[in-house]
Amino acid sequence: MMSLRLRLFLILIGATGLIWLAAVSWIYVSSQRELEHVLDTRLQEAARMVASLAEGFGRSSSVEDADSKALPTLSGYERQLSCQIWSLDGRLIAKSSGAPEGVLTDRKSGFSDHEINGEAWRVYAVEDASKGIRVLVGDRLGLRERLVGDLVKGLLWPALLIVPLLGLLIWLSLNRGFRPLAWITNDLTHRKADDMRPVNVAATPSEVQPLTNALNQLFAKVELARRHERDLTAFAAHELRTPLAGLKAQAQVAVAADDPAVMKHALRQILVSVDRTSRLVRQLLAISRLDARGEEQGAEPIVIGDLIDEIAGATAKPDAIAVSVDERLAALTWMANRECLELAIRNLHENAIQHMPSGGHVRWTLGSSPNDIAVEDEGPGIPENEMPQVGTRFFRGQFKSPIGSGLGLSISRLALERIGARLVLSNRTDTKGLRVELLRQA
Amino acid sequence: MRILVVKDDPVIADAVRVGLTLGGAIVDCVGTCADALAAVSTTRFSAIVLDIMLPDGSGIDVLREIRAGKETIPVLLLTARDEISDRVTGLDAGADDYLVKPFDLDELAARLRAITRRSDGRTDSCLVHGTIRVDPAEASVTVDGALVPLSRREFAVLVALMERPGVIRSRSELEERLYGWDDDVESNAVEVHIHHLRNKIGRETIETVRGLGYRMRAI
Numbered sequence: 001m002m003s004l005r006l007r008l009f010l011i012l013i014g015a016t017g018l019i020w021l022a023a024v025s026w027i028y029v030s031s032q033r034e035l036e037h038v039l040d041t042r043l044q045e046a047a048r049m050v051a052s053l054a055e056g057f058g059r060s061s062s063v064e065d066a067d068s069k070a071l072p073t074l075s076g077y078e079r080q081l082s083c084q085i086w087s088l089d090g091r092l093i094a095k096s097s098g099a100p101e102g103v104l105t106d107r108k109s110g111f112s113d114h115e116i117n118g119e120a121w122r123v124y125a126v127e128d129a130s131k132g133i134r135v136l137v138g139d140r141l142g143l144r145e146r147l148v149g150d151l152v153k154g155l156l157w158p159a160l161l162i163v164p165l166l167g168l169l170i171w172l173s174l175n176r177g178f179r180p181l182a183w184i185t186n187d188l189t190h191r192k193a194d195d196m197r198p199v200n201v202a203a204t205p206s207e208v209q210p211l212t213n214a215l216n217q218l219f220a221k222v223e224l225a226r227r228h229e230r231d232l233t234a235f236a237a238h239e240l241r242t243p244l245a246g247l248k249a250q251a252q253v254a255v256a257a258d259d260p261a262v263m264k265h266a267l268r269q270i271l272v273s274v275d276r277t278s279r280l281v282r283q284l285l286a287i288s289r290l291d292a293r294g295e296e297q298g299a300e301p302i303v304i305g306d307l308i309d310e311i312a313g314a315t316a317k318p319d320a321i322a323v324s325v326d327e328r329l330a331a332l333t334w335m336a337n338r339e340c341l342e343l344a345i346r347n348l349h350e351n352a353i354q355h356m357p358s359g360g361h362v363r364w365t366l367g368s369s370p371n372d373i374a375v376e377d378e379g380p381g382i383p384e385n386e387m388p389q390v391g392t393r394f395f396r397g398q399f400k401s402p403i404g405s406g407l408g409l410s411i412s413r414l415a416l417e418r419i420g421a422r423l424v425l426s427n428r429t430d431t432k433g434l435r436v437e438l439l440r441q442a
Numbered sequence: 443m444r445i446l447v448v449k450d451d452p453v454i455a456d457a458v459r460v461g462l463t464l465g466g467a468i469v470d471c472v473g474t475c476a477d478a479l480a481a482v483s484t485t486r487f488s489a490i491v492l493d494i495m496l497p498d499g500s501g502i503d504v505l506r507e508i509r510a511g512k513e514t515i516p517v518l519l520l521t522a523r524d525e526i527s528d529r530v531t532g533l534d535a536g537a538d539d540y541l542v543k544p545f546d547l548d549e550l551a552a553r554l555r556a557i558t559r560r561s562d563g564r565t566d567s568c569l570v571h572g573t574i575r576v577d578p579a580e581a582s583v584t585v586d587g588a589l590v591p592l593s594r595r596e597f598a599v600l601v602a603l604m605e606r607p608g609v610i611r612s613r614s615e616l617e618e619r620l621y622g623w624d625d626d627v628e629s630n631a632v633e634v635h636i637h638h639l640r641n642k643i644g645r646e647t648i649e650t651v652r653g654l655g656y657r658m659r660a661i
Contacts (some may be wrong), residue, residue: 164491241543242543244544245543245544246457247452248546249453249547250453250456252461253457253461253547256461256464256547265456273453308499426563
């Protein structure tokens, strides 16, 4: 796209040029008219003057006399003005030098235009019946036009000189006017890749503020995503160390042990650690995937009861733990992205099972509103003072499960957010345990 | 050597317990700050392996509490955080050493031997009394250069007696060194171990001080 500056420059130059052209034409036309008027008045005055001076000629004056007589007062107009004095009976009494021989006009009085010997004339006639004369004063139109042309040219030259000056001035003003934009551009181009500080909105002109605001929002979004990613990496590195330390220590025990029972025990512990590590990795991948995607699009109708049955069937659990799914859930359908909802429910289900390793009942049922889902376990619940922190990534409370990672609730919460739902945790009041509600309306 | 492991992760705690036991130590495990403080106040340990991240607080606070009670017991810190500031805080709070997870079990055992040796004021890693030489690193005992096979508990009794030759160790003190909380202790267990020990390293080496306990006989 054409640069804003060039575009503005062309528009401004075009507009100014147009106005300039209009002004010049106006000046041309009006000065021409003014000049015509002035010259006409002069013709008129000259004719009257001649008429008043023509006293001495009288009716009886001869043509010869008139021929030889000069008109001294009119000598100054020699070049431009031509004067003829005719008797009323049609004899040429006198004429100025340089005036044509033929009669200038047939009109008895007033202005008229004529062509005489191939030249255009403007003639004023005045008749003095008392003196018996008709005075004709003529002006060559060619001369008149040259005068007008010279006058307008005199005006036009400075005006023409002004045009490039005006262009230069407009260009410089535009540069000056665009300086705030240049500052922003400069600020942005000289930033380091990881500099996500917002652009100073107060220092930007109001026209670009929507742009800088949008830019700042983008910066904030990118910064948040980057911080999530950084946190995730840091915590992942930290959290993976614990199971890895367990793996290594147990492996060393297994290698060092002579007693087959000790070795077997260590190997079993290694299996636990491997399970825990792989779950952690799976969850880390899930959370980074959830972080990466925005609002979820691909919604489909999902029968909640079927989904929970499917997940419960695929999740390993000790025999002592019972899982029940309320029949009414089979009639509940959510319009949601399947992957997100499954992730949320699976993590909640695993959480419930992990927190009561020695038996109990995990109950999936309808929430307090018939559109919501709830799950109840008989684990230790969550101490009230830990409630605010629960769901913070990698937070593991006092009653943590041995294979937990502190990510399950974060994942559930994030996955539900993506499908416009919400998670509400509360300790059960009827018995020990936690109740988690999945609310459809965020 | 009786060692307290304060670690909330069951897999690691189990590995440390089994691993150190294989090296001849008696190990007790607790998982919280509160349990750790209770254990230290009721039982004499040779050393403590202390994790910084505990469910009910920081291991460093436990350490400060222990040191505030003028307890000189050697403490080794375990930490997943390898930030220098953590180690500095830990060492300044009174830790004798630290290990960063994931750690090597052999290194943990060696560092524990080192800090207990330092706290006993010894420079030699082996305990020597006359012709008897005990190597805690190898969990081996030689008499006149000949290897004497000892059971884990016999070895623990011998180490307890040789750590401070001449000092009388009472029966209950020895029992505390020999058995973790989870072990069933027979009423005459210590006498039985002493008896076996005398058979293996010589009748005259261990002296019974009637009514008080046992000590290595002065040479």
